[in-house]
Amino acid sequence: MVNRGNRATKAGFGEGLLEAGLRNTQVVCLGADITTSVGCNLFAEAFPNRFISLGIAEQNCMGVAAGLALEGKIPVFSTYGVFAALRTTDQVRVSVCYNNVHVVIGGAHAGVSVGPDGATHQALEDIAMMRVLPNMTVLSPCDATQARLAAIAAIEQCKGPVYIRFGREAMPDFSTADMGFEIGKSQLLRPGNDLAIIATGHMVWEAMQAAGILASGGIDARVINMHTIKPVDKDSILNAARETGAIVTAEEHQVTGGLGSAVAEVVVQHHPVPMAFVGMPDRFGESGDPRQLMEKFGMTAEAIAEAGRKLLARRFAL
Amino acid sequence: MHSRQTTNPEELREIAIRIRKSVVASLAEAGSGHLGGSLGLADIFTALYFSVLTHDPSHPGSPGRDRVILSIGHVAPVLYATLAHSGYFPVEELATLRKLGSRLQGHPGRDHGLPGLELSAGSLGQGLSVAVGMALAAKMDHKPHRIFSIHGDGELQEGSIWEAAMSAAHHRLDNLTAIVDRNGLQIDGRTEDVMNLEPLPEKWSAFGWEVIECDGNNMEAILNAFAKAEAVKNKPSVIIARTIMGKGIRSIEGDYRWHGKVPAKEQVGDFTRELDETVDN
Numbered sequence: 001m002v003n004r005g006n007r008a009t010k011a012g013f014g015e016g017l018l019e020a021g022l023r024n025t026q027v028v029c030l031g032a033d034i035t036t037s038v039g040c041n042l043f044a045e046a047f048p049n050r051f052i053s054l055g056i057a058e059q060n061c062m063g064v065a066a067g068l069a070l071e072g073k074i075p076v077f078s079t080y081g082v083f084a085a086l087r088t089t090d091q092v093r094v095s096v097c098y099n100n101v102h103v104v105i106g107g108a109h110a111g112v113s114v115g116p117d118g119a120t121h122q123a124l125e126d127i128a129m130m131r132v133l134p135n136m137t138v139l140s141p142c143d144a145t146q147a148r149l150a151a152i153a154a155i156e157q158c159k160g161p162v163y164i165r166f167g168r169e170a171m172p173d174f175s176t177a178d179m180g181f182e183i184g185k186s187q188l189l190r191p192g193n194d195l196a197i198i199a200t201g202h203m204v205w206e207a208m209q210a211a212g213i214l215a216s217g218g219i220d221a222r223v224i225n226m227h228t229i230k231p232v233d234k235d236s237i238l239n240a241a242r243e244t245g246a247i248v249t250a251e252e253h254q255v256t257g258g259l260g261s262a263v264a265e266v267v268v269q270h271h272p273v274p275m276a277f278v279g280m281p282d283r284f285g286e287s288g289d290p291r292q293l294m295e296k297f298g299m300t301a302e303a304i305a306e307a308g309r310k311l312l313a314r315r316f317a318l
Numbered sequence: 319m320h321s322r323q324t325t326n327p328e329e330l331r332e333i334a335i336r337i338r339k340s341v342v343a344s345l346a347e348a349g350s351g352h353l354g355g356s357l358g359l360a361d362i363f364t365a366l367y368f369s370v371l372t373h374d375p376s377h378p379g380s381p382g383r384d385r386v387i388l389s390i391g392h393v394a395p396v397l398y399a400t401l402a403h404s405g406y407f408p409v410e411e412l413a414t415l416r417k418l419g420s421r422l423q424g425h426p427g428r429d430h431g432l433p434g435l436e437l438s439a440g441s442l443g444q445g446l447s448v449a450v451g452m453a454l455a456a457k458m459d460h461k462p463h464r465i466f467s468i469h470g471d472g473e474l475q476e477g478s479i480w481e482a483a484m485s486a487a488h489h490r491l492d493n494l495t496a497i498v499d500r501n502g503l504q505i506d507g508r509t510e511d512v513m514n515l516e517p518l519p520e521k522w523s524a525f526g527w528e529v530i531e532c533d534g535n536n537m538e539a540i541l542n543a544f545a546k547a548e549a550v551k552n553k554p555s556v557i558i559a560r561t562i563m564g565k566g567i568r569s570i571e572g573d574y575r576w577h578g579k580v581p582a583k584e585q586v587g588d589f590t591r592e593l594d595e596t597v598d599n
């Protein structure tokens with residue numbers, strides 16, 4: 001996989017939203033004052049009559065989205081993940097999920113790579129919160145190219161509530177459109193049978209680099225892009241457990257409740273193998289340069305590779 | 319689509335008594351639920367479903383229907399009794415309220431397939447936002463149907479109500495009418511002791527709404543308020559309906575302890591007699 005240049009995943013989300021909006025006039029977009037910052041400016045400019053400004057009032061936005069969806073519209077409400085998934089959790093639970101309506105929720109500013117804005121704006125608990133809700137689908141594309149496909153899939157294929165997570169910073173854009181995007185079907189990016197790295201979002205690129213580092217030490221790591229957290233791809237997880245016997249998960253999210261937990265829930269029930277979790281170690285983020293923060297909190301290729309080496313050492317010591 | 323079934327207040331009052339009797343019976347059978355608010359709202363529900371709404375109980379989802387959003391899901395018994403008496407489903411089904419497998423969930427749940435139910439709701443402060451979304455959709459599609467949302471006065475302490483109120487006025491949603499059940503009571507006691515709401519009409523007015531006040535247990539006054547609301551242009555309207563919790567059963571009227579209480583089965587006879595004795599409203 002080659003980095004064709006860094007791009008923010010939110011840009012891909014915005015392109016997908018625009019494309020789906022061109023194809024279907026029922027698609028509408030809600031704005032909570034940060035329209036450009038969350039990738040909705042292209043849509044708002046192209047379809048001013050289908051862009052509804054609601055101000056800094058996320059709880060209301062979520063309920064309005066439910067009402068629009070009940071009437072057959074396909075509302076897309078994108079805001080920072082901390083607000084989309086946490087401030088409005090009760091509206092998402094009752095008005096959206098319990099009514100099981102097709103609301104597309106965009107969760108921007110995922111992870112510590114948000115950078116200088118600091119802890120309040122770095123979404124690190126959103127996957128946990130969204131995946132626990134019945135009827136919800138949770139998507140976490142790996143780069144801008146995939147974010148475009150994920151947005152289109154969320155709008156055109158989902159029938160119920162869907163949460164799409166994406167980041168703020170320009171990050172390596174390496175996936176290709178011809179890889180496709182099927183909800184619930186993970187992507188095998190690198191074969192390997194010594195160890196499996198199951199990653200999501202920005203950490204997929206890091207996982208690919210980690211596999212390179214491990215290969216130079218003679219460890220052949222499989223890399224799986226788990227772009228759908230819910231429904232999680234049980235088959236690929238169990239194949240990885242059976243065929244490699246050791247799994248490292250990597251996510252820009254708390255190590256509790258997110259991808260790691262979703263994978264572990266499958267593994268421990270059906271084919272227990274040693275696991276290691278790379279992610280935020282149960283603490284808040286802070287201000288800093290995105291790369292510095294990912295290094296400080298251990299969400300880099302080197303950290304994944306190190307977790308893999310330790311995991312294999314532990315496994316063979318068993 | 320049939321609408322404006324009757325405008326005769328006398329006839330509507332009789333229907334309201336039948337609905338109240340069903341509310342009492344279904345709650346006694348359920349053994350738990352909210353009697354006080356359900357009885358207080360019976361006249362408003364009767365006016366809506368038997369006079370004001372454009373709807374067709376034999377075609378519950380027809381696109382041209384007016385929508386009723388019950389934000390305060392805990393008064394589901396009066397919604398269910400009204401839907402049943404309107405013909406959405408058999409009145410006998412009211413006896414299944416709150417029981418396992420029933421379409422009549424303790425708080426309304428659309429996943430159980432009850433005809434005529436617009437929204438799963440029960441967590442306070444959310445229904446007005448959903449109603450705003452429905453009203454926006456109708457405006458975007460140039461559809462003439464109207465949206466009614468029903469709220470408690472205690473519910474107005476939720477901040478999200480005021481977010482929604484601001485947005486309805488901003489988008490000039492004159493197809494939206496909110497109804498506030500102003501019974502002055504909530505679980506902990508009088509609203510003015512728990513958390514003061516006044517000056518309530520001025521608050522709505524300052525948020526850009528047309529405010530209509532009425533006696534919510536007087537059929538003529540209710541019909542008059544709905545007529546005024548329909549005539550409002552370029553802004554949403556709110557009917558602040560003064561009601562009496564437990565209305566129709568003299569021995570419990572105005573007693574906040576009946577907010578979340580139900581009659582024992584042995585009390586149903588007495589309560590039904592009291593409802594029959596209600597000469598006028």
Ligand SMILES: [Mg+2]
Pocket residue numbers: 470471472499500501502503504
């Ligand atoms: Mg009250």
